[in-house]
Amino acid sequence: MQDDSLVEYGFRRTIITITAIMCALLEIVDSTIVNVALNEMKGNLGATLSEVGWVITAYAIGNVIIVPMTSWLSQQFGRRNYFAASIIIFTIFSFLCGNATNIWELVFFRLMQGIGGGALLVTSQTIITESYPVEKRSMAQAIYGLGVIIGPTLGPPLGGYIVDNYSWPYIFYINIPLGIIATLLTIQFVKSPRYSEKRSISDVDWAGIGLLAAFVGSLQYILERGHEDDWFESKAIVFLTITAVVGFILFIWRELTFKYPIVELRVLKNGNLRIGTIMSFVLGFGLYGSTFIVPLYTQSILGWTALQSGALMIPAALTTAFMMPIIGQLLTRGVKQQILVALGLLIFFVYSFWGYKIITPDTGKDAFFWMLIVRGMGLGLLFIPITSLSLSTLKGPEIGQGAAFTGMMRQLGGSFGIAAITTFIANKSELYRSTLVAHLDVNDLDVQQRVAGLKASFIAKGMAPDKALQSAYQILDYGVTKQATVLSYMDVFLYLGLMFLICIPFVLFVRERKGKGEKIDLSSAH
Incomplete structure (x- = not known):
């Protein structure tokens, strides 16, 4: 079977598992840790409540756009390289988020941080699943599940503690040392599967990428902002709903007919x-x-x-x-x-x-x-x-x-x-x-x-x-x-x-x- 070469034992498997869970935790804690700091950010950056809501929305949009592409990107660049690059992007933009001087800078950095972070979640799950032999996969999912379930719960108390005792940029700075350690461990221990096939630039499903981003990005925006903008009373929501529906239909058609779908x-x-x-x-x-x-x-x-x-x-x-x-x-x-x-x-x-x-x-x-x-x-x-x-x-x-x-x-x-x-x-x-x-x-x-x-x-x-x-x-x-x-x-x-x-x-x-x-x-x- 192809993925036997990826099964690890002993010390190596332990290190890979810890690295993957640390990355999954980084990503998930970051999606909820911000919730308790919004008030601080609002006062500090002189933003309105709906502007500061974008700090959460932008991250979610970045996440959702990149997640479906992770499998393809892993094959394109090799899983280890892609995983390490995602951690580096996530870590750099965490630093920039903490240094943002106005609300829209922070929103842009959060979008980029979400693009780096989205890959961490799915790729870490794949890495853990393939590092264990088939009969132990349930155990592997249990270990991975620890990170995914505990992450959203850890965010608010950790964020509350940091905001009460320090200042909001530190909720982003805590990612930096962990990101550096995770990058080094990934480069050292994670293997790329042999079945990775690279495609030439002409084979890349650029239309698929564009349609996916339009469909998922619009949908995520509608869900996150719809309530505040009074749903279909807002022209932006109506426009994005049409974009999401058309984008979805064209995306399905494209992926089922293109030779190398994204x-x-x-x-x-x-x-x-x-x-x-x-x-x-x-x-x-x-x-x-x-x-x-x-x-x-x-x-x-x-x-x-x-x-x-x-x-x-x-x-x-x-x-x-x-x-x-x-x-x-x-x-x-x-x-x-x-x-x-x-x-x-x-x-x-x-x-x-x-x-x-x-x-x-x-x-x-x-x-x-x-x-x-x-x-x-x-x-x-x-x-x-x-x-x-x-x-x-x-x-x-x-x-x-x-x-x-x-x-x-x-x-x-x-x-x-x-x-x-x-x-x-x-x-x-x-x-x-x-x-x-x-x-x-x-x-x-x-x-x-x-x-x-x-x-x-x-x-x-x-x-x-x-x-x-x-x-x-x-x-x-x-x-x-x-x-x-x-x-x-x-x-x-x-x-x-x-x-x-x-x-x-x-x-x-x-x-x-x-x-x-x-x-x-x-x-x-x-």
Whole structure:
């Protein structure tokens, strides 16, 4: 088999695994570490809130454009060279991000950093998968999964600590020493596969690259900025939606007809990879969606600091870390992937329903602990089985192509999730607010007593009676808005949970049927 030459043993395999995980972590931590520093950047660079949002958007666009091309670029330049070059690009632009003097400079550097970073995620997954013999691949995915699941959780507390104790450029500077070490280890230890074929410049799918960038870049922009720009009220969003749809259709046509496509769509003929790709999207939706909503709720409703809300997620990440090797063992011993995925989906539903039940305008910190531990268990059960299911029957260059698809779909799932959640919360809050206001009758005795009580307390603090009355109504209004927002958060938890629940029969049914026709299965490959 072609990829036997890439299987490593002993010390070399350990070093390669550490290097690949370090690179995956660098990339993922960087996508969430910025969230808690946006306020600092805004003040420091004199930017508006929507301008500073571009710091996140630009990175995501760079990521999503490069991910589908990684397999092709690895073949073009040799995997080791491409991986090392990506780390160098990522590290240099991390330094430049920290030195940016205005917001648009920072946005451009973040785009370039995202282009370097996107490759790290997928290529590190391919490197780990190919460094282990087939029967140990589940274990390899478990090790890789540690980085991917813990990364988004580490970002906010680490970012909060750095911003509180130093200044925002240091969230980028911490990448520099790690980037240098990773580059040196890559050059020394990572091997390039023998099946790499180089293409002459005339064979390069330039049209495919352009269409991919237009389609994915536009889609990512729509998802990230749509809510703020009021969706289709904005001419830019309408224009980019047309670009994304046309770009997508032309891109599919081009890749299926061109001799050397930039993205090998034919690999999706593999049934396991198709299901894995859809499940990766759902996983991204849940993983990034819940990583986004819990800190948002604790900071905006409960008034916690960035560090407090980031630290809340750590026990869940540790639970996932603890579960990864156990699940890797179960898969290696032959437990069916679809059973573990179904169990993970069910546990994630329990977590979401739990969230739906405990959320109030003043939920205590302790109420979250076990709920988030359950989330950690669910993610552990989902990540490795989905990834190993996707790549289980692929060989040689297909592994890299498959990893690129699942990686891209996980990222897009996260973007869709966050866009859907922000829009949903804004719309539902308005709806709930108007319903609650309709039930507040000025002639109602309870309402009158509440207003009178608030007015009296303001007068006691030395306020003029008319001012006190105005403040009493403001407090009442604030209470209604807060309650409406909490109700919309409850809905988000409930619907996220239902989405995972609906997927269970789909996974059990489809996997069984497709699996019969496949040549090898990870669970029977020893």
